[in-house]
Amino acid sequence: MTQPLLQVNDLAVRYGDVQVVWKADLVVEEGAIVAMIGSNGAGKTTLLRAISGMLPPYGGEIIFAGEIVPASAPPEFVRRGLIHVPEGRRLFARLSVWDNLMLGAYLRDDKAAIRQDVERVFALFPRLRERRWQDATTLSGGEQQMCAIGRGLMAAPRLLIIDELSLGLAPRVVDELVDALRKVNAAGTSLLVVEQDVATALEFADHAYIVDRGRTVASGTAAVIAADPAVRTAYLGL
Amino acid sequence: MLRGGLIGAAAVTVFGILLLFGDNYALRLGTTVAMYVTLATAWNIIGGFAGYPSFATAAFFGLGAYTSGIALSNGIPLSVAWAGAGLIVALFAVMLGLCILHLRGHYFAIGSLVAADVLREITNVWVSVTGGGIGLNLPLPGGDAETQAKLFLCVMSGLAGAACCAAWTLTRSRLGVALRCIAQNEDAAQVIGIDTGRSKIAALALSSLFVGIAGAIYASWTIYIDPSDVYDVSLSVKPIIMTLLGGVGTVTGPIVGAFAFLGLEELIWRNSLEFHSGFLGLLVVALVLFLPAGLGQLRVGSIWTRIRTVLPPEARP
Numbered sequence: 001m002t003q004p005l006l007q008v009n010d011l012a013v014r015y016g017d018v019q020v021v022w023k024a025d026l027v028v029e030e031g032a033i034v035a036m037i038g039s040n041g042a043g044k045t046t047l048l049r050a051i052s053g054m055l056p057p058y059g060g061e062i063i064f065a066g067e068i069v070p071a072s073a074p075p076e077f078v079r080r081g082l083i084h085v086p087e088g089r090r091l092f093a094r095l096s097v098w099d100n101l102m103l104g105a106y107l108r109d110d111k112a113a114i115r116q117d118v119e120r121v122f123a124l125f126p127r128l129r130e131r132r133w134q135d136a137t138t139l140s141g142g143e144q145q146m147c148a149i150g151r152g153l154m155a156a157p158r159l160l161i162i163d164e165l166s167l168g169l170a171p172r173v174v175d176e177l178v179d180a181l182r183k184v185n186a187a188g189t190s191l192l193v194v195e196q197d198v199a200t201a202l203e204f205a206d207h208a209y210i211v212d213r214g215r216t217v218a219s220g221t222a223a224v225i226a227a228d229p230a231v232r233t234a235y236l237g238l
Numbered sequence: 239m240l241r242g243g244l245i246g247a248a249a250v251t252v253f254g255i256l257l258l259f260g261d262n263y264a265l266r267l268g269t270t271v272a273m274y275v276t277l278a279t280a281w282n283i284i285g286g287f288a289g290y291p292s293f294a295t296a297a298f299f300g301l302g303a304y305t306s307g308i309a310l311s312n313g314i315p316l317s318v319a320w321a322g323a324g325l326i327v328a329l330f331a332v333m334l335g336l337c338i339l340h341l342r343g344h345y346f347a348i349g350s351l352v353a354a355d356v357l358r359e360i361t362n363v364w365v366s367v368t369g370g371g372i373g374l375n376l377p378l379p380g381g382d383a384e385t386q387a388k389l390f391l392c393v394m395s396g397l398a399g400a401a402c403c404a405a406w407t408l409t410r411s412r413l414g415v416a417l418r419c420i421a422q423n424e425d426a427a428q429v430i431g432i433d434t435g436r437s438k439i440a441a442l443a444l445s446s447l448f449v450g451i452a453g454a455i456y457a458s459w460t461i462y463i464d465p466s467d468v469y470d471v472s473l474s475v476k477p478i479i480m481t482l483l484g485g486v487g488t489v490t491g492p493i494v495g496a497f498a499f500l501g502l503e504e505l506i507w508r509n510s511l512e513f514h515s516g517f518l519g520l521l522v523v524a525l526v527l528f529l530p531a532g533l534g535q536l537r538v539g540s541i542w543t544r545i546r547t548v549l550p551p552e553a554r555p
Binding site for chain 2: 052053073074075078079083084085086090091092093094095103104106107151152192221
C-alpha cells in the first residue's frame with residue numbers, strides 16, 4: 001500500500017490555556033486536492049497553522065512523506081515541501097512582487113531551478129509578470145492572492161496549504177485562481193485548501209473534511225460530502 | 239555604498255587627526271563618539287534590522303563593565319577580560335532572548351527594559367563580588383595619561399569599526415535578509431521558512447556582544463564603575479535616539495546619528511544643565527514627527543511638506 005503524503009493523527013492545539021483543536025485526523029494522498037470546510041471559529045485556520053509548523057501542537061503527530069516532522073523546527077516543514085499560504089496573504093510590504101516571489105525561495109539555493117519556477121509562476125499568473133516591479137501590497141486583492149500563491153510555489157511545494165482561498169475576492173478572480181491551482185495540481189503538487197465557499201470547495205476538491213468545534217467530524221470524497229443531507233442544510237443552505 | 243565609503247573615510251580622518259593633534263578633551267570626546275557609534279550600531283542590529291525595540295542596552299553594557307571589572311580585579315589580562323566580558327554578555331543575551339523574544343512590540347520593549355534593573359539590583363546586593371553600591375575600582379592600565387587616552391581612543395574606535403563591519407556584512411547575509419523579513423512581517427517570514435526564533439536570538443546576541451565589550455572598555459577607561467552609572471537607563475535610550483536621528487535600519491544611520499547626537503549633547507548639556515532632559519524629549523518628538531527616517535532623509539522641501547501635514551488644517555499657511 002502506498003503511503004499518504006500527509007497524515008495527521010490525533011492533533012490537538014492550544015493557545016495558552018484555551019484549547020482550539022481537540023482531535024483532528026486527516027490524510028492527504030499524493031496528488032490529491034483536499035478541502036476543509038466548517039463554520040467560522042471551528043478551528044480550521046488553527047489546524048492549518050499547526051500542520052504547517054506555525055504553531056506547536058499540544059498533542060498528536062504530523063507525518064509527512066512517511067516521516068514525523070519535528071514540531072520544534074518550523075523551517076523543517078518548509079524544507080520538506082509543506083508550504084503554507086496564510087490567510088490574509090501576508091505579503092512583504094514595500095517589496096516588489098518579484099522580491100516577494102524570490103523570498104519564497106529563501107531556503108533554496110538551486111538558482112537555475114528557481115529561475116524556472118519564477119517563469120512557471122508568471123506563466124500561471126501573467127498579471128504578476130506585468131506588475132513584477134510594483135510594491136506587492138498595492139496590488140488588487142486577487143493579484144495579492146496570486147502573489148501569495150506564487151510565493152508558496154517558489155518554495156517548491158509537495159503540498160501547498162491554502163487558507164481562505166477566495167475570501168473577499170470577486171467570483172471571476174476565484175475561477176481564475178481555481179483554474180491555476182488545477183494546473184499546479186496536474187503538475188504534481190498536492191493541495192489542502194480551506195474555503196468559505198463550500199460549493200466551490202466541493203466542486204474543486206476530490207476529498208473533503210468537515211471540521212466542527214475543533215474536531216474533524218466527517219470526511220469523504222467531495223461528491224459524497226456534497227450529497228450528505230446534513231452538509232447540504234448546514235453549509236450549502238439547501 | 240558611496241555614502242558609506244565617504245562616511246568611513248571621514249571617520250578615519252577624524253580618528254587620525256585626533257590621534258596626532260588631539261588634546262585630552264578632544265581624545266575623550268573621540269572615545270565617547272566611538273562608544274556611541276558602537277552602541278547605536280549594535281542597537282540597530284536588533285532594533286533596526288529585526289525591528290525589535292530593545293531597551294536592554296544598559297543591561298548588556300553594565301554586565302560587560304562589571305564582568306570585565308571583576309575579572310581585572312582578579313588579575314586576568316586586559317584583552318582576555320574584555321573579550322570574555324563580551325562572550326558572557328552574549329550568552330546572557332541568548333538566555334534573555336529565549337525568555338522575551340517571543341513577545342512583540344511594546345511587550346518586548348518593557349520586558350527588555352526590566353533586564354537592566356534586575357542586574358542593577360543583583361549588583362547592589364552581591365557586595366562580596368561587585369562591591370555593591372560603593373562601586374568597583376579597577377586596576378590602572380599603566381602608562382602616562384596621554385598614552386592611556388590614546389590607547390582607549392584606539393581600542394574604542396577599533397570596536398566601533400568592527401561593529402560597523404559586522405552590520406554591513408549582516409545586510410549582505412542570509413541572516414540580514416531574515417531579520418528584515420521579520421521586521422517587515424514576522425508571520426510571512428515564518429511562512430517562507432525563516433527560523434524566526436533563532437534569527438532574533440542571533441541578532442540580540444550579536445548586538446549584545448558589541449555592547450558588552452564597549453562596557454568592558456568603558457570600565458577600564460573610567461577606572462571606577464558603580465551600578466547606577468553603568469546600568470543607567472539613558473544608556474538604553476541614547477543609542478535609540480542616535481539611530482532615529484541618523485536613520486533606522488541603515489548601516490550609516492547610526493554612525494551619522496552618533497556624531498550628531500554627541501554634537502547636540504555637547505552643545506545643549508553645556509549650556510543648559512537644568513533643562514537638558516527636556517531638550518532630549520523635544521528632540522524625540524521632533525524626530526518622530528518630522529524626520530521618521532532620520533537625517534538621511536533630510537531635504538529642505540520635504541521638511542516643509544512635513545510641517546504642513548502635521549499642523550492642523552486651519553493653522554496651515
